[in-house]
Amino acid sequence: MVLLAGSVTCALVAAAAGGYAYGHHTSTTADNAAGPTRTPSTAPADARPYQLTAPRTVLSGAFVYDPTLTSPVPESAEDDYATFGITNPTPVRISYKSSSSxxxxxxQLTGAWGTISDPEQVIDRHFAKTAQNAAAEPNGQTKLVGTLQTMHPTGLGDAMxxxxxxRTGANQYIITTPICVWADHYTYGEVVVFDPGALRNGGMGVSLGENADTAARIRNDARVPR
Structure with missing residues (x-):
């Protein structure tokens, strides 16, 4: 699988689900994810139910909707989200490009809104499914690397x-980039920030903390009261 810069974002997210963050600061802290024994999330549900939208611009206009990168929601999405633990899920999927030339x-924002009784369980099931999808690839070109980490970006509120x-690709086209997933009692979202310039220069693009900060800000842009 040869991944070219123009199509890599969609290919990467498709493999995972089965730029630099706006601003040069990061306020995120991280903890190593818990092992097999997990305490159910105890964050209280907000008094108002929320839904997830697909705004045409995010991050104060720094990123704008890109129809060429936005792929259709898979037919299996509702069933997959229900399996994760989202009741009556409504899928959302949209891609953005920088508004700066x-x-x-x-x-890319991929997610759903509905009712979520255990946000942490939804996230853990997402990453378990991602690992399962990667392991099922016949060529083994995609896999999760490093440690799953719990993040605490500013503005995340009651979400986890x-x-x-x-990592995906082959030979000189190997790409490593973070995936950040949030969940609260009404919305779930996966955010991938891709910076081809950094990768082309031998870097990893954005860090986990930078991606987490961006994901928290996009959550605030896309999550609105029902």
Missing amino acids: ASQQTV MKCQNI
Whole structure:
């Protein structure tokens, strides 16, 4: 599988689900994810139910909707989200490109809204499914790397977020970038920030903390009261 810069974001997210963050600061702290024994999430549900939208711009206009990178929601999405633990899920999927002509950064938001009794369980099931999908690839070109980490970006509120790096590609086209997933009692979202310029120069693109900060800000842009 040869991944070219123009199509890599969609290919990467498709493999995972089965730019630089706006601003040069990161306020995120992280903990190593819990092992097999997990205490159910106890964060209280907000008094108002929320839904997830697909705004045409995010991050104060720094990223704008890109129809060429936005792929259709898979037919299996509702069933998959229900399996994760979302009751009556409504899927959302949209891709963005930087509004600056000097940047090639892109962001993809994939998620759903509904009712979520255990946000952490939804996130853990997401990453378990990602690992399962990667292991099932006949060529073994995609896998999660490093440690799944619980993140605490500013502005996350009552949600939980976990992030992990994913590697995909072959030979000189290997790409490593983080996936961050949040869940609260009404919305779930996966955010991938991709920076082809950094990767082309031998870097990893954004860090887990930078991706988490961006994901928290996009949650605030896309999550609105029902």
